[in-house]
Amino acid sequence: MKVSVSHIGAIFVKQCKDVFKNTQVLVLFVIYPIVAAIMTTSVGGQLGQMDFFISIFATMHAVFTPVVVTASVISEEKEKNTLRVLIMSGVRPFEYLTGIGGFVFFCTMLTGSSYLAMGSFNMGTGAGFLLCMGIGCICSIVLGLAIGGFADNLMSANALAVPVSMVISFLPMIAYFNKAIGRVSKYIYGQQIGNYMQNPSGYNLTVEIISIVAVNFLLCLVAFIFVFRHNRIEN
Amino acid sequence: MEAIRLKNIGKNFGEKKVLTNINLEIKEGEVFGLLGPSGAGKTTLIKILTGQLPATEGEAFVFGKDSRKLKENNFREIGMVMDNSGIYERLTCYDNLKLFVNIYKINKKKIEEVLSLVGLGKEKSTPSGKLSKGMKQRLILARAILHEPKLLFLDEPTSGLDPVTMKSIHELLLELKKDGTTIFLTTHNMEEAAKMCNNIALLHEGNIIEYGRPEELCRKYNTENQIKIFIKNGQIMSLENIPDNAAKIEQLFKQGEVVSIHSSEPNLEKVFLALTGRRLEE
């Protein structure tokens, strides 16, 4: 397969310009770090758990934001017919998806790294945090691509992406209080990300965890491939 | 080599036949007009030609290449204005074109050049969502000609535009025609077709019912063969176009009575009406 790096770059740059004019998406990238910072500085200390809010909001940041942004960007381009124009200009679907996915990854990690300044991380746990967020982000982007490719317009994409990513990213928080949910939710990658974020220093990576995340990623990938095999992107 | 060749193209949507047995050749450098009323299948034919829709029957070739197999380097030679072409409404006119400059890897100086060509020089930094309808249409046209394509598909490029904008687009297209660009144009507007096109085809219910040069078609359907003379006293004289009437016309001229002379050659609108019993705008 031939791939043009300049096509991917063009899409990436276009998306960067667009995000500054698209408040809805811009807010999604910064909202969780800001809320986490406020909560951590105001009440975090009193609870005696400095990093509790960081773990909660970093999980949201790694799951909710990339799923919703990716799905809405793609579905909007389908709805407004700009995707068609790109494809007719010789941009291959793979290049387009990489450009958009790359953009979402870049922005998520850029604003996501601000958590490092809020919490008590050292070199090791900080690197682990970023790796963990990166893995969560990639799974979420693939899921977002599938949802965006499936939906016909922005509204239906959001109607699907918001509840799905809510469930995935909220579970760790609910499981924190309800152990019964934890037994089920551990099979969802959002929970595994949340687990690490809640306790980075004493974290134990097991084969089970790796397999769970890998299976999650594969499921997202299968959904994505299914959608694009059925050519929802090219009508 | 011809720019476009259609062989026995047919298209059904489910049970519904939209195009039947379309054969067509368009030479390089030609401006071709596809005319027909709403729902005739014009957009469908463009979509088949640009690989956006598969034909049910027959074959379509663009520069000798099967239209279902068009690749990146083929799209490089094609520009398109479709009735649903999208623009990035939050981005400025400049940034909308900048994206395509990056995709086509051409010099970004071209952006300003093309913007002023379509009369959007002043709107360079305006978000394209804030443009009027005619301006949006011109931006879409600017994008279509940005990479100097050899072949332009224009699906009703001037429909719904004011006469001034329409005229400026016509001038631009005639300029492109002079430079040798092949243009495939669809329109409801007979005047537009007569002014721009080397050849036209009339599409009616999925069939090409007439094909030829606009003047030729008009002459062919010139059934009345009358000459109308507007005279000074406000009268209109209608004379049959036969040698016997020459003296009469000469006399009127000599008396200085003639305001203007019109042949009643049918325009394309009348040709269409004669062929189908329907008006184009219906």
Ligand SMILES: Nc1ncnc2c1ncn2[C@@H]1O[C@H](COP(=O)(O)OP(=O)(O)OP(=O)(O)O)[C@@H](O)[C@H]1O
């Ligand atoms: N995707 C589709 N599915 C089913 N029918 C379709 C589809 N696209 C077009 N048609 C039908 O095909 C016929 C021709 O449509 P087309 O859009 O080609 O007409 P047109 O000549 O471009 O009309 P207009 O001048 O209004 O743009 C119409 O009757 C339309 O309803």
Ligand SMILES: [Mg+2]
């Ligand atoms: Mg049409």
